[in-house]
Amino acid sequence: MPSLSSSQELLIDLDALVGNWQLLRATAPDADCAAVVKANAYGLGAAAVTRALQQAGCRSFFVATAAEALALADVVSAESRIYIFNGLRSTEVDDCRAQGFIPILSTLDQAECWWQANRRDQRILACGIQVDTGMNRLGLELREWDLLRKRYGAADLGASLIMSHLACSEEQNNPLNALQLKRFLDIVAAARSWAPGIEASFANSGGVMLGADYHFDQVRPGIALYGGNPETRRPNRFSSVVHLRLPILQLRRVGADGSVGYGALTPVKSGAMLATVQGGYADGLLISQSGQGFGEVAGIRVPMVGRISMDLTVFDVSAVPDAVWENQDRYIEVLNRNLTIDEMAAAAKTISYEVLTRLGQRFGRRYHSEAATSNYDESEYEH
Amino acid sequence: MPSLSSSQELLIDLDALVGNWQLLRATAPDADCAAVVKANAYGLGAAAVTRALQQAGCRSFFVATAAEALALADVVSAESRIYIFNGLRSTEVDDCRAQGFIPILSTLDQAECWWQANRRDQRILACGIQVDTGMNRLGLELREWDLLRKRYGAADLGASLIMSHLACSEEQNNPLNALQLKRFLDIVAAARSWAPGIEASFANSGGVMLGADYHFDQVRPGIALYGGNPETRRPNRFSSVVHLRLPILQLRRVGADGSVGYGALTPVKSGAMLATVQGGYADGLLISQSGQGFGEVAGIRVPMVGRISMDLTVFDVSAVPDAVWENQDRYIEVLNRNLTIDEMAAAAKTISYEVLTRLGQRFGRRYHSEAATSNYDESEYEH
Numbered sequence: 001m002p003s004l005s006s007s008q009e010l011l012i013d014l015d016a017l018v019g020n021w022q023l024l025r026a027t028a029p030d031a032d033c034a035a036v037v038k039a040n041a042y043g044l045g046a047a048a049v050t051r052a053l054q055q056a057g058c059r060s061f062f063v064a065t066a067a068e069a070l071a072l073a074d075v076v077s078a079e080s081r082i083y084i085f086n087g088l089r090s091t092e093v094d095d096c097r098a099q100g101f102i103p104i105l106s107t108l109d110q111a112e113c114w115w116q117a118n119r120r121d122q123r124i125l126a127c128g129i130q131v132d133t134g135m136n137r138l139g140l141e142l143r144e145w146d147l148l149r150k151r152y153g154a155a156d157l158g159a160s161l162i163m164s165h166l167a168c169s170e171e172q173n174n175p176l177n178a179l180q181l182k183r184f185l186d187i188v189a190a191a192r193s194w195a196p197g198i199e200a201s202f203a204n205s206g207g208v209m210l211g212a213d214y215h216f217d218q219v220r221p222g223i224a225l226y227g228g229n230p231e232t233r234r235p236n237r238f239s240s241v242v243h244l245r246l247p248i249l250q251l252r253r254v255g256a257d258g259s260v261g262y263g264a265l266t267p268v269k270s271g272a273m274l275a276t277v278q279g280g281y282a283d284g285l286l287i288s289q290s291g292q293g294f295g296e297v298a299g300i301r302v303p304m305v306g307r308i309s310m311d312l313t314v315f316d317v318s319a320v321p322d323a324v325w326e327n328q329d330r331y332i333e334v335l336n337r338n339l340t341i342d343e344m345a346a347a348a349k350t351i352s353y354e355v356l357t358r359l360g361q362r363f364g365r366r367y368h369s370e371a372a373t374s375n376y377d378e379s380e381y382e383h
Numbered sequence: 384m385p386s387l388s389s390s391q392e393l394l395i396d397l398d399a400l401v402g403n404w405q406l407l408r409a410t411a412p413d414a415d416c417a418a419v420v421k422a423n424a425y426g427l428g429a430a431a432v433t434r435a436l437q438q439a440g441c442r443s444f445f446v447a448t449a450a451e452a453l454a455l456a457d458v459v460s461a462e463s464r465i466y467i468f469n470g471l472r473s474t475e476v477d478d479c480r481a482q483g484f485i486p487i488l489s490t491l492d493q494a495e496c497w498w499q500a501n502r503r504d505q506r507i508l509a510c511g512i513q514v515d516t517g518m519n520r521l522g523l524e525l526r527e528w529d530l531l532r533k534r535y536g537a538a539d540l541g542a543s544l545i546m547s548h549l550a551c552s553e554e555q556n557n558p559l560n561a562l563q564l565k566r567f568l569d570i571v572a573a574a575r576s577w578a579p580g581i582e583a584s585f586a587n588s589g590g591v592m593l594g595a596d597y598h599f600d601q602v603r604p605g606i607a608l609y610g611g612n613p614e615t616r617r618p619n620r621f622s623s624v625v626h627l628r629l630p631i632l633q634l635r636r637v638g639a640d641g642s643v644g645y646g647a648l649t650p651v652k653s654g655a656m657l658a659t660v661q662g663g664y665a666d667g668l669l670i671s672q673s674g675q676g677f678g679e680v681a682g683i684r685v686p687m688v689g690r691i692s693m694d695l696t697v698f699d700v701s702a703v704p705d706a707v708w709e710n711q712d713r714y715i716e717v718l719n720r721n722l723t724i725d726e727m728a729a730a731a732k733t734i735s736y737e738v739l740t741r742l743g744q745r746f747g748r749r750y751h752s753e754a755a756t757s758n759y760d761e762s763e764y765e766h
Contacts, residue, residue, distance in 0.1 A: 106633055134647070136635070136637065136643045137689070167644065259519065282447075310740060
């Protein structure tokens with residue numbers, strides 16, 4: 001367990017991250033194990049996460065947008081590939097071709113644009129193709145997919161990857177999984193007769209855990225890398241990556257019965273001990289967990305009380321013996337190995353992905369690895 | 384109404400911001416009208432917001448932390464003051480004294496620290512003092528406030544501001560307002576006999592609207608500056624500051640009855656027209672508004688459908704005539720004068736403050752002012 005040095009610090013355990021990636025790779029041993037690092041690696045810092053995974057052997061990275069790809073251009077090595085989930089707008093084509101990014105095309109317009117660029121440059125660059133299999137979110141419809149294969153030769157388009165996305169992969173028994181798989185198998189068969197050697201990618205983290213039928217040539221996990229549980233009905237096999245503690249600004253013994261926070265919604269009894277920490281919803285502690293979430297002081301669970309404020313959160317620390325305060329820096333942990341992102345998400349009635357991506361910019365991000373020769377904070381690492 | 388140029392852009396209307404500040408100042412004409420710019424000016428960009436308000440005559444700015452104050456040090460002019468709500472940790476004292484920031488002290492420990500520093504430097508620097516009047520969140524308790532006045536001379540401490548914070552100011556009829564006011568009047572009386580000339584500050588945005596009894600020497604609005612309604616039971620008198628539009632990645636006519644998005648929770652009918660935009664909960668579109676929120680295309684309201692994804696949101700745009708798509712760039716507005724931060728907050732079961740502070744870092748922030756000689760985007764402005 002790495003130690004936390006300064007206050008209000010987000011510590012990111014790169015060893016746990018790499019361990020999670022290795023577990024996913026071992027679960028899908030015949031597939032290329034990519035990593036999804038979009039949304040700034042789910043808020044944890046795309047450069048540091050990508051570098052650590054690349055050092056561990058990962059060579060395929062997925063981002064959402066061209067801007068996110070550009071931010072990683074100097075981080076990845078020449079052997080690594082960066083895929084762009086959301087495809088490309090026409091204004092982004094030249095930048096992305098210059099960098100060798102692989103856009104995932106989801107519309108016939110995007111395909112036409114890429115095909116034209118290949119012809120214009122007399123240089124075929126690789127692209128991926130997303131076909132919708134039941135999520136109705138992003139990807140070619142089946143009739144468009146048929147049209148695309150009629151319109152373009154696979155070699156002229158540079159088609160190197162065929163993919164789709166699972167809507168319910170975290171629920172092992174959801175019948176939509178098998179239905180999407182059946183559709184994708186048909187798509188892959190058509191793709192291979194059009195483009196021999198094209199790779200197929202289907203599984204997000206949940207898909208990796210659904211079994212080998214879902215793995216194809218490449219898996220592309222995200223949430224499990226960062227410690228979220230990709231199987232809602234099983235204990236989590238993945239390790240916590242994020243550790244967060246918040247400094248206590250004020251400890252107070254309540255003098256008279258009253259209430260706490262905005263709206264005066266939460267009663268407090270005379271004699272209760274309250275701790276107000278620096279850190280609130282502007283830092284990603286979602287308001288919806290007000291009165292539901294927990295922190296930890298010296299291993300003792302302490303409940304949040306009152307509505308979370310923009311910059312402040314109040315905990316009832318009555319259960320903590322006075323002696324504890326004398327022996328340590330005054331802070332409250334809110335994410336650690338016991339207080340997981342999944343638990344915080346449940347308290348906030350949301351999913352761990354939202355908890356991660358909302359962790360705020362006022363926290364310093366510190367990266368820890370026992371394996372690495374040195375550790376670093378984001379000032380050395382991120383731009 | 385300023386025009387939006389590029390896609391996925393957060394446009395911040397500085398004229399509306401300044402107009403809101405002027406309305407607050409006119410509502411409390413006998414008080415200094417400060418501006419709360421903590422949490423990066425509620426996510427909108429503290430440097431640009433502070434500069435615009437300073438140009439309009441504002442001279443007092445409140446931030447949450449010493450780090451936020453330091454980020455504004457080069458933005459404010461010599462006549463302006465920066466107050467730090469959360470006080471100071473001992474490690475921050477020297478930096479803040481060097482810059483002349485005014486910490487708001489909330490504990491006896493902080494007061495001792497400041498008094499010692501004044502003595503050590505043989506230089507009395509100004510501080511504020513926060514006393515709790517019923518929020519039980521941050522501030523001296525009454526017995527601590529009595530102790531503080533016994534322990535320290537006001538001149539030695541540099542006490543220049545006495546303040547407290549309202550818990551329910553947005554509810555005009557909440558009896559806690561009058562109770563907190565009564566307590567604060569006693570505190571101000573005691574403060575003035577201890578420190579003649581000390582200024583008093585009590586009102587946030589809601590407090591400004593509660594009437595002159597609540598104004599004292601300085602008011603310090605936040606949310607109303609940014610267009611949020613500080614009076615829950617009245618129409619909003621303040622103007623929208625934030626305009627956000629998201630580019631459409633894909634328009635699709637649904638071919639067969641099915642469902643949309645993760646969890647496959649939302650049915651869609653064959654023939655419906657769906658638009659998938661770039662922008663999801665990683666950008667601040669809270670998951671909790673899934674299936675509840677709205678966008679706008681050419682003035683036509685379009686509902687969100689399915690669970691919001693990290694980078695993508697789907698709208699049902701069946702109500703939009705086909706001709707509209709031919710005549711414009713393909714985007715959906717999600718915040719404008721009709722789609723307010725208060726409405727988005729209601730759809731997400733939260734408050735406008737959380738909507739604002741969660742607006743993501745992938746959006747470019749562009750600042751518009753008819754009044755200013757030039758406009759600028761954050762690349763010119765923020766570090």
